Amino acid sequence: MIALLIRDLKLALRAGGGFGLGLAFFLIVTVLVPFAVGPETGLLARIAPGILWLGALLACLLSLDRIFALDWEDGTLDLMATAPLPMEAIVTLKALAHWLTTGLPLVLAAPLFGLLMSLPGEGYLWLVLSLAIGTPALSVLGTFGAALTVGLKRGGLLLSLLVLPLYVPTLIFGAEVARRGAQGLAVEAPLLLLAGITCGSIALLPFASAAVLRVNLR
Amino acid sequence: MASIWEYANPRKFIRTTDVVLPWVTAAAVLCLVVGLVWGFFFTPEDYRQGSTVKIIYLHVPSALMAINGWLMMLAASLIWIVRRHHVSALAARAAAPVGATMTVIALITGAIWGQPMWGTWWAWDPRLTSFLILFLFYLGYMALWAAIENDDTAADLTSVLCLVGSVFALLSRYAVNFWNQGLHQGATLSMDKKENIADIFWYPLLVCMAGFILLFLALVLLRTRTEIRARRMRALLARERLG
Numbered sequence: 064m065i066a067l068l069i070r071d072l073k074l075a076l077r078a079g080g081g082f083g084l085g086l087a088f089f090l091i092v093t094v095l096v097p098f099a100v101g102p103e104t105g106l107l108a109r110i111a112p113g114i115l116w117l118g119a120l121l122a123c124l125l126s127l128d129r130i131f132a133l134d135w136e137d138g139t140l141d142l143m144a145t146a147p148l149p150m151e152a153i154v155t156l157k158a159l160a161h162w163l164t165t166g167l168p169l170v171l172a173a174p175l176f177g178l179l180m181s182l183p184g185e186g187y188l189w190l191v192l193s194l195a196i197g198t199p200a201l202s203v204l205g206t207f208g209a210a211l212t213v214g215l216k217r218g219g220l221l222l223s224l225l226v227l228p229l230y231v232p233t234l235i236f237g238a239e240v241a242r243r244g245a246q247g248l249a250v251e252a253p254l255l256l257l258a259g260i261t262c263g264s265i266a267l268l269p270f271a272s273a274a275v276l277r278v279n280l281r
Numbered sequence: 282m283a284s285i286w287e288y289a290n291p292r293k294f295i296r297t298t299d300v301v302l303p304w305v306t307a308a309a310v311l312c313l314v315v316g317l318v319w320g321f322f323f324t325p326e327d328y329r330q331g332s333t334v335k336i337i338y339l340h341v342p343s344a345l346m347a348i349n350g351w352l353m354m355l356a357a358s359l360i361w362i363v364r365r366h367h368v369s370a371l372a373a374r375a376a377a378p379v380g381a382t383m384t385v386i387a388l389i390t391g392a393i394w395g396q397p398m399w400g401t402w403w404a405w406d407p408r409l410t411s412f413l414i415l416f417l418f419y420l421g422y423m424a425l426w427a428a429i430e431n432d433d434t435a436a437d438l439t440s441v442l443c444l445v446g447s448v449f450a451l452l453s454r455y456a457v458n459f460w461n462q463g464l465h466q467g468a469t470l471s472m473d474k475k476e477n478i479a480d481i482f483w484y485p486l487l488v489c490m491a492g493f494i495l496l497f498l499a500l501v502l503l504r505t506r507t508e509i510r511a512r513r514m515r516a517l518l519a520r521e522r523l524g
Contacts, residue, residue, distance in 0.1 A: 228450075
């Protein structure tokens with residue numbers, strides 16, 4: 064299991080893995096927003112939590128089709144399926160590797176982008192916390208979407224159509240935590256709900272992902 | 282004792298629906314004509330809402346079927362996963378566009394009513410938003426069916442998507458409640474409330490809801506028959522090419 068995780072991480076980090084792509088995309092979205100809505104600090108500060116969450120979500124989406132596509136093309140996935148490791152463990156590891164290479168860098172870089180968006184001072188902690196809690200759910204959900212579309216040509220667009228509606232609850236609660244945190248309001252309720260969604264997704268979705276992956280490998 | 286699973290046999294299904302479908306269609310047309318004419322022309326206007334209240338005869342039944350259409354797909358998907366009856370998978374596939382259309386009708390009639398009443402076509406109200414999200418789920422479901430060539434694979438994948446989607450559609454429904462307070466009034470009809478809609482509006486609405494349920498049923502049966510025949514046609518063509 065560890066070997067598989069390390070292999071995935073190595074593949075992602077080395078050249079051609081597209082490791083920095085998500086981060087660069089996040090940066091570009093953050094840079095483009097002020098051009099679109101104007102540089103007024105008050106407005107930016109008000110929309111910053113939502114924009115940062117949206118940017119993180121889209122950056123996450125961008126790298127989803129890489130989760131299984133390469134392994135599918137060269138047949139590695141078939142080998143993994145016949146290995147003694149259960150399929151559920153494989154998809155969980157894939158999701159974990161995706162989170163470590165996409166979600167975690169986004170979480171760590173978020174304060175910097177918050178600075179660009181003139182996020183109020185008390186918002187940073189909650190922004191980082193909400194992203195840290197919420198992005199694993201995005202990765203797990205995305206793994207499910209990637210497993211659904213793995214065998215398809217031109218699956219990328221379909222993937223976003225399938226995955227984005229599933230992201231709605233996470234986005235609502237995550238952005239709510241960040242927004243309330245930035246305004247200095249109580250954040251317990253959305254934070255707990257966000258954590259609940261993440262825990263539920265991590266617990267249940269690998270079974271669904273493994274089921275559809277088995278169907279796709281049939 | 283005949284079991285319901287007999288209808289999982291496509292031939293039996295076609296034979297039965299040959300008999301049932303005309304009756305269901307006739308009943309749907311009858312109920313819709315009676316309900317809509319009654320509702321539109323023979324009920325008084327509401328003292329506050331004027332004649333706009335009459336759009337309720339389209340709005341509420343279509344919203345009802347938008348949600349129940351998804352539930353029907355969920356049930357059919359479960360039957361497919363558990364018992365692998367092809368008719369069930371095809372019925373789920375057949376229901377999706379009908380349900381999506383119902384969702385659009387509910388959204389559009391709601392917008393037409395909302396414009397004079399709330400002064401806006403659209404508001405980010407929990408109910409409106411969750412219907413829009415439901416529509417997106419329908420779209421994704423249909424797109425996945427369309428994208429996969431192998432029928433059995435498609436049936437498997439879409440049924441899992443339907444299960445996961447149901448959970449997340451429900452989550453979204455309550456998440457949007459949290460996110461924004463509503464403009465939409467509460468449920469017009471419920472069993473446990475004392476004060477419901479007045480009887481004079483209620484009876485034609487009941488007829489309309491029956492009409493929409495029958496209409497949905499008729500369309501799904503028709504489309505399922507079409508799907509069965511299309512698949513049989515493909516199988517015959519494939520056999521011909523081999524032989």
